[in-house]
Amino acid sequence: MRGNEASMVPIVNCGQIHYTGVAGTCEALCINISTATAHSVSESDEIVIEKPSPEYSSFSGKSQPSFLCCHAVPRSLSIPSKEIKKVYVGRPDGGSGSEDDLGDGSKSSLSPEKLLYSLENAGKDLKLVRMAVPIRDMESEDLLDYLDVCLDFIDRSRKEGSVLVHCFAGVSRSAAIITAYLMKTEQLSSEDALDSLRQSCESVCPNDGFLEQLKMFEEMGFKVDHTSTIYKRFRLKVLGDSYNRGERIDSSKFGADPGLPVEVSSGMEVSPNGRGTPAYRCKKCRRVVALQENVVDHIPGEGENSFEWHKRRSGNRFNKSDESECSSIFVEPLRWMTAVEEGALEGKLSCAHCEARLGYFNWSGIQCSCGSWITPAFQLHKSRVDISSV
Numbered sequence: 001m002r003g004n005e006a007s008m009v010p011i012v013n014c015g016q017i018h019y020t021g022v023a024g025t026c027e028a029l030c031i032n033i034s035t036a037t038a039h040s041v042s043e044s045d046e047i048v049i050e051k052p053s054p055e056y057s058s059f060s061g062k063s064q065p066s067f068l069c070c071h072a073v074p075r076s077l078s079i080p081s082k083e084i085k086k087v088y089v090g091r092p093d094g095g096s097g098s099e100d101d102l103g104d105g106s107k108s109s110l111s112p113e114k115l116l117y118s119l120e121n122a123g124k125d126l127k128l129v130r131m132a133v134p135i136r137d138m139e140s141e142d143l144l145d146y147l148d149v150c151l152d153f154i155d156r157s158r159k160e161g162s163v164l165v166h167c168f169a170g171v172s173r174s175a176a177i178i179t180a181y182l183m184k185t186e187q188l189s190s191e192d193a194l195d196s197l198r199q200s201c202e203s204v205c206p207n208d209g210f211l212e213q214l215k216m217f218e219e220m221g222f223k224v225d226h227t228s229t230i231y232k233r234f235r236l237k238v239l240g241d242s243y244n245r246g247e248r249i250d251s252s253k254f255g256a257d258p259g260l261p262v263e264v265s266s267g268m269e270v271s272p273n274g275r276g277t278p279a280y281r282c283k284k285c286r287r288v289v290a291l292q293e294n295v296v297d298h299i300p301g302e303g304e305n306s307f308e309w310h311k312r313r314s315g316n317r318f319n320k321s322d323e324s325e326c327s328s329i330f331v332e333p334l335r336w337m338t339a340v341e342e343g344a345l346e347g348k349l350s351c352a353h354c355e356a357r358l359g360y361f362n363w364s365g366i367q368c369s370c371g372s373w374i375t376p377a378f379q380l381h382k383s384r385v386d387i388s389s390v
Helices: 112-120 144-158 173-186 190-198 208-219 229-244 261-267 320-325
Strands: 008-010 017-021 031-037 087-090 127-133 163-167 278-282 288-291 328-330 346-350 357-362 377-381 385-389
Touching (some): 144 163, 144 173, 144 208, 163 173, 173 190
Parallel strands (some): 017 087
Antiparallel strands (some): 031 127, 278 288, 357 377
16 A cells, blocks of 8 residues: 555455545535545546536435446446455544555545545546435434445445545444445444454444344345335334424335336236235225235234334244234335325325225324234225235
């Protein structure tokens, strides 16, 4: 490593990633993941930005982010297999503050403040792509929905140069992203990945909410599996927390309406026996109101905690033999549930076609007939629906 080594501390061998805490000036930008590759860009190179923003590309919720493509024709970088790449932790004070080159074309010894300034005022000779993730350092924040896109951004960026991952203090949010990256690339548990990071940066300490989400990430096989019961419960908890904070819950955060032909065809899964996916239909008009993938299972008779994701980790599978005890099924909120979007704490769920009553919803929770307390709850009575295939 060349340049001012005092300002960059090498940690684990997983890529050209620079991790630091940064005191930002904009409260809304809680995490920025930035590539900082300093090399000449020829006049023939075209910089293409989809949905450009004056400062950065942002995204939220479950919506797909707008990726920034640096070149009209992406150029791959061939790395010899024997070459060892390092992950670096930058000191908040930036050492001497000199702009030394580490040999890979990146000006990585910049202090955090100077690096942010360079990103915002990059000239034509610098190819800089900045992705901002609006997450606060709070246990209730949704980190999980950003993990895949952040890790993909890091992988894409490593092909072009180095990556800077930073947040306000470099202790919780950016540490959680780097921990997730180590988990995925090295197939490490959340505990082992965090221990690896702490070998070179003892102060890292993701908040308890982020640690729980990293464990979910591990349990889902180092990916965010939207079909997983773990993820479905997590999404319900996020929506419930948002409602309790007084935030407006709009239908864009709900699951697709399975009763619409286009949605059904795009989301339908075919079982191995050639039959379609199980579906729940209104008993009166036969409209599809939920697919099996919309159902959020619970453990019969184990109270409110039966709906928590960590029950899945204990190894106790849901007791399907006890399903007869449940007179209802519980699903994720779906876009045909207009009464939910209106903002009421509780109310009836009626068929979008014939208006027959199908069930009930309550953001504070509903007790199933088996004894479990489901929070928040979107309940369909089994007596009001039939099961078939689509």
